[in-house]
Amino acid sequence: MAKLNDILSPFTAWKHVVREPVTIKDPLNREAADRYRGFHKNDISECIGCGTCESICQNAAIDLVPVDGVETKDGDSGLRPRVDYGRCCWCGLCVDVCTTNSLSLSNEYTWVDEDPDNFRFVPGAENKSWDSREKGYKKPGNGYELYNPKREAMEELEPEKRDQSFIEIVQGYSKEQAEQEADRCVECGICVATCPAHMGIPEYIKAIRNDDLNEGLRVLYDTNPLPEICGRICTHKCETVCSVGHHGDPLSIRWLKRYIADQNPAEEYKKILNTENLQPTGKKVAIIGSGPSGLSAAHYLALMGYQCTIYEKLPAAGGMMRFGIPEYRLPYDQLDKDINYILSLGVEIKYNVTIGKDITLEELHNQYDAVFSGTGLHMGRSTRVPGTDHPKVYQAVDLLRDIVLGKEIPLEENIVVIGGGNVAMDITRSLARLQKQKYGKVGVLATSLESEDIMPADREEVIEAREENAVIDPGWGPVEIETEGDKVKGLHVVKCLSVFDENRRFAPKFDEEQKKFFPADMVVESIGQGMDLSYLPEAFKEQLDMDQRGRILVNDDFQTSAGWLFAGGDIIQGPDVIHGIANGHKAAMGIDKYLSEK
Amino acid sequence: MSKKLLKWNEDRTLFPEKNSEGKIDVDYDSHKFMKIWHGPQHPGITGNMSLELTLLGDEVMDCETHVGYLHRGFEKLMERRKYIQCFPIVCRVAVPEPDFNEYCFASAMEELAGIEVPEAAEWLRTLVLEMSRLQSFLAWMGGQAGSLGQGIIGQWTIYLRDLILDRFEELTGGRIYHMYMLPGGVRGLLPDGFRQRMTENLDEIDRFMKDVKKVMFDNAVFKKRTVGMGVIDPAWIHPFGITGPNARAAGVAKDVRKDNPYLKYPELDFEPVVGKDSDIYTRADVRRRDLLMTVDLIRQIMAKIPDKGDIRAKTPNVLHWKVPAGETYSRAECTRGEYGYYMVSDGTEYPRRINVRGPSYTHAVALLEKMIVNANIADVAGLMVSLHTYPPEIER
Amino acid sequence: MQTIIENLQKHFQVVSYHQQRENLGFLIASKEVAVGLITHLRDYEGFAHLVLLTAVDWIEDEHFQLTYLLHHPEKKVDLGVRVMISRENAEMYSIHHLWEQARTYQRELREMFGINFPGSPDVDKPFILEGWEEIPPYRRDFDTKEYSEKTYFPRPGRETHDPAEYMKKKLYPNE
Incomplete structure (x- = not known):
């Protein structure tokens, strides 16, 4: 019977003859x-x-x-x-x-x-x-990521702990954090073009991943002889173009650089960087100013065997890095670590020497084979509104310098700062600290022409200033500083509607109806700095190629029309540290070219 | 052994006597023997493989298998690719069942790297593996029927397989190579309406399988050619490294899903399908019941799978993922048996060595060469398909 | 798993046992004792199933690692026996008498790694490759890329640019 069923059963296939076809029509x-x-x-x-x-x-x-x-x-x-x-x-x-x-x-x-x-x-x-x-x-969502789009958080001193002291706020990455952060890099190299010094960013981040920090230091010094400094206060333009930042946080390139520099002990730099035996050329170069561009030029010239002497007006080296940037952002020991390494290469510094006063430019020209000038911007600009000539109206750069020099600075309970850049934030936060120490409370307000979204200061500077109880009230144009005898009463402002015209030119528009008054006992201006080129003799200045705004013109090698004189740093480009470093490096190569051909 | 290995000529006086090694001396000059190549292009061959057969009359006297027609050197290629770059190529090791490569590769890597895959991704992986088993069984069923002359079954099962491929297309974005189980997770949640369409497809498969049973299994011709044919002696299971349905049809309940449970199998209700006669018919029937069990498992999975949740664990940046040094072996139960990846890492961004253990490696070479002797030439295709082998996983 | 290893230590010198996970462990055996150890594992400990046999080329250390992965069907555990053999005149004792499929593995290892297994049937017969004249291709010193560039030719018309290099060329070529 079973057999018969096995013969009949297959015929059930026939029922499919009348079934709808399942094939796709088209x-x-x-x-x-x-x-x-x-x-x-x-x-x-x-x-x-x-x-x-x-x-x-x-x-x-x-x-x-x-x-x-x-x-x-x-x-x-x-x-x-x-x-x-x-x-x-x-x-x-x-x-x-x-x-x-x-x-x-x-x-x-x-x-x-x-x-x-x-x-x-x-x-x-x-x-x-x-x-x-x-x-x-499309790229799936739901936690699907091939690399981490979130930045590794940086440990910072809490606002309550930091607002009385000048201790460094940013704590730096641990090994694990640095490696996690370095892991996020996709190694595209888009950032390299944007960095003024064109640092080998993907390479040094890779060195962190490979836990080869000596190699990392070598990559840093290829293009930047001030990594401890840049690792802290660089304007990090690289991070603004980081490809990972398009959908996520950009890499913390600056903090990673700092990590490499922090982890390499100063004593070993010469060994790691193979600079123990430099071959002298017998030629001498004078450098005016020990800011980033001067130090950078000195470093690369020293590597090429030139005997460099830096002339510094102030009693310590570093220029704006020391006298402009507060210690809580850039501690002096770190600054000294970078500078001392450069000095260890045989670079000499003469302190408290002002060119034009203690020694003339002409003398330098005669004594040295070439001269590099990186004198920077140290003269505070004024808003020139009525009342600015009052003795209780100060310039931020002057105050910052005096703080570093250890001088007692004038300090009132209510202070208004005019300006929205990083220098304005520096003075605001420095004053806040000093007020807290002296009066036990903070009474400083900063106001800028630019509204919050276009303030030139770094975003974190503004946030941190507020955490330290400073008031930041941007978007106001100063009209007048009200004074009464030897006292300042406060600052009158009107609403600023826009700062730039459609051609991105500076042309602020105001709404005169919207007024405000910031009461204050003292006003600090911080709207930018100008250069002081008085060390250039007038007759020499007339021969030098300069633009209408009084800036020295240089070629691609940062060489002026005088030939023997090179210039760089904030007086040429910037203002910031990294441009200074890049200029100094290029000028050093320019000087080498110039002296080799001579 | 009471049962015949294969159908053979009862009158042994026609054949030369065996030598001391149990083989016969082949003397081509006697003009009694003939050598033929079965494959690599032959509809009865499973994939690109060939059998060099020595015949006496219509009976196979000796067989030598030849593989290498699909050798792409995957294991070597992977050594100079970063781990993530191996991901798109592993699926190509076994064309009809690519997902087991993806799973074994990913899980071996996750184990070495110490990564835990999110819950939703685990369920989706389980689903995809079972879907893969289902479509592989369906394709095999057409092959087994076809090798014994039943074309209609293949037409039905390939249609059913296409339904599953449609679901694969929706879920993974690909029909054949899914590239879905990325190390760390999977690449997508269930699309809207997927459950409904899947349920309809499973019902359709159930319906058709009833007809397949009647037309293929309750079929005097099929029985005549398969019952008592191609018996695998249970004693061979371990000496030959036999796994999967080939072992289960011999009564050995080997099933990786039960023996070394992985993914979400411990939360599913099933018992390994076992047979006892170990002939071609039993193996086919074990696979048919296994197929139905897979349909049931997919229904169970669909009832439990979450609609939301993370689909991928946090992993290092795949562009420079260094897997900690070490070695491991990850296995899973595919339709043909134990599928596994042996992975050795030296702590760099590149795998040191990856070895793919495909079940066909043992089934299609050592076992087939033994079983095929004395088979009738007409039964060679049916026998070979009944071992369910895929050459690409032999030569990799 | 631990008891198995303890048992094993009574009879053999078991070096650097490593428990990879609950049901998988690896140990190192010397070339001389390996086959005896594997036979013991199969016949007395119940590791009846040979999962795989393969090799890893540690070219820096000048040796090959052979991995015999054995499975215990009752206890559901796996044990990998790792044997280090010299890369020079690489040779290992055959286990074809223990498992039928071992001869296939050994034939493949002979072809792909150049490891000889004297006595293994057909060990010198080509398995996958035919007419291969280069060094065994799965050795680390065989460069697949170089081979493919030598053997095949790319379709012309491909060129690519590195973003950083290209940006340098475009934006600051003189720096």
Whole structure:
């Protein structure tokens, strides 16, 4: 019986004869699923050509190529990915790792073409029928990240602990934190162009990952002889273009640099950097000013064997780094660590020497083979509103310098600071500390022309100043400082509507109706600094090429028209430390070129 | 052994006597023997593999397997790729069941790196592995029926497999190579409406499997060609390294999902499917019941799988992920048996060595060479498919 | 697992046992005792299933590591026996008499790593490769990229740019 069933049972297959066919009627136009990984799309206005897609592609299917209409600029390489479909395996890792989320895959999967070379194309730049398709594979959400978009938090001194003292606020990364942070780097190198010194940022971050901090230090010193300093107070323009920052926090490049410098002991620098035996050339260079550009020039000249002498007006080296930046941001021992290393290379400093007074420029010219000037901006600018000539109206740079020199500075219970840059924040926070020490409470207010969103100061400076109980009230234009005899009553301001015109030129607009009065016993101006070139003899100045605004003109080697005189730092470019360092480095190479050809 | 190994000619006087090694001396000059190549292009061959057969009459006297037609050197390629870059290529080791490569690779790496995968991702991985088993069984079923002349079964099961591929397409973005189980997690939650469509597909598969049972299994022809044929002696299980349905059909309840539970299997209700006669028919029937069990498991998973939650653990940046030095072995139960990855890391960004253990490695070479002797040439295809082998995982 | 190892230590010198996870451990055995140890594990301890046999090339240390991964079907545990053999004239005793599939593994290791297993059937027969003239390809010193560049040719027309280099060329070529 079982046998009979086995013969009859297969005939049940016949019932399928009358069944509806299950085949797809039009298979060529079947739309793929929403998540299907089909041909690439790229929003090339979002894409920055960081090349992370290329580095993750295991098939080497992606090339980065220049594209018409896309310009190379800060934060954008001007390159765009070109996909070779002869190699692509549609894994979509390029989409997952894309730092800007510009890359995606459409759900189109049919494309017929007779020319195989057409299957290499730049998505987004060459129009394809699927460019407008919404559906397709995008980077998944729900905690799906191929690298950590969140920055490793930096330990800081709590506001209550820091507002009375000048102890350094930022504690620095631990080894584990630094390695975690370094791990986030995608090694695209977009930041290098933006850094004025073009530091090897991806390389030194890699050295942290590999826990090879000696190598990290070598990378730092290739382009920057002040890493402890830059690791603390650099304006970190690199972080503003960091590709990881497009969807997440940019890398803490500055803190990582500091980590490398902090971890290498000063005594070992010469061994690590292989600078124990330098070959002297017998030529001498004089350097005016021991700020970042002067120190940088001295460092690279010393490496090339030049005998450098720095002439410094003040009793200590560092320029603005020492006399402009408060100790809680840049402790003196760290400053000295960088400077002492440079001095250990045979660089000499003569303190308390003012050029033009104690020794003339002409004398330097005669005694040395070349002269580098990096005298910086040390003269505070004034708003010149009525009342600014009152004795209780001060310049921020003067006060900051006096604090460092240990002089007693005038300190009232209510102070108004005019200015919204980093120097304004420095003086505000320094005054707040001193007030807290003297009066037990803080009574300082800073106001700036720029509104909160366009204030030139670093964001964290503003936040930290507020944490320390300073009042920051931006967006006001000063009108008059009210005075009464030898006393200051306060500052009258009107609302500032905009600072720049449509051509990005300085042309503030005010609403005269919206007024405010900031009562104060003392006013500090901090709206910028000017240069003092009085050490240049008038007759010499007339021969020198200068622009209409009185700036010295230099060529690519930072050489002035005088030939033997080079100049750099804030008087040429900036103002900031990193431009000074870059200028000093280039000037050192320029001087070497000049003296070799001479 | 009471049962015949395979169908053979009862009249042994026609054949030369065996030598001391239990083989016959092949003398081609006698013009009695013939050498034929079965594959690599042959519909009865599972994938790109060939059998060099020595025949006497229509009976196989000797067989030598030849692999290497699909050798791409994956294990070597992975040594010069970063871990994340291995992810898109591992699935290609076994074409019809790619997900086991993804899972074993990811889990070995996660174990060495000490990473815990989120709950939702664990469930999704379990689902994908079972879906993969289901479509692999369906494809195999068409092959087994086809190798014995039943074309219709293949048409049905390939249609059913396509339904599962549709679900794969929705969930993972790919039909064949899913590239879904990234080290650290998976690449997407269930899409809207997925459960509904999956349920409909499973019902359709249930319906069709009833017909498959009637047409393929309750079939006098199929029985005649498979019952008592190609018996694997239970005593061979360990000496030959036999795993999966091939072992279970011989009554040995080996199932990695039970023996060394992984993912969410401990939370699912199932018992390994076992047979006892160990012939081609039993193996086919074990696979049919295993297929139905997989359908049931997918229903269980669908009832428990979360709709929300993180799908990937926090991992180091994949662009320079250094896996701590060490070695491990990660295994899973695929439709053909034990699938595993042996991974050695030297602490760099690149794997030191990865060795893929595919079940076909033992089934398609040593075991097949033994079983095929004295088979009728007409039964070679059916026998080979009944071992359910995929050459690419042999040569990798 | 611990009791198995303790048992084993009574008979063999077990070096650097490492418990990778609850049900997986690795130990090192010397070349001379390895086959005896494996036989003992199979016949007396119940590690009846040979999961895999493979090699790792530690070229820096000038040796190959052979890994015999054994599975215990009742206790559901795995034990990896690691054997270090010299890379020079690499040779190991065969285990083809213990497991039928071992001959396949040994044939593959002979071909891919150049490790000889005297006495293993067909060990010198090509397994996957045919007409291979280079050094055994799974050795670390065989460079797949170099081989493929020598053997195949790329389709012309590919060029790429490094973003940082390209930006330097465009934005500050003289610095």
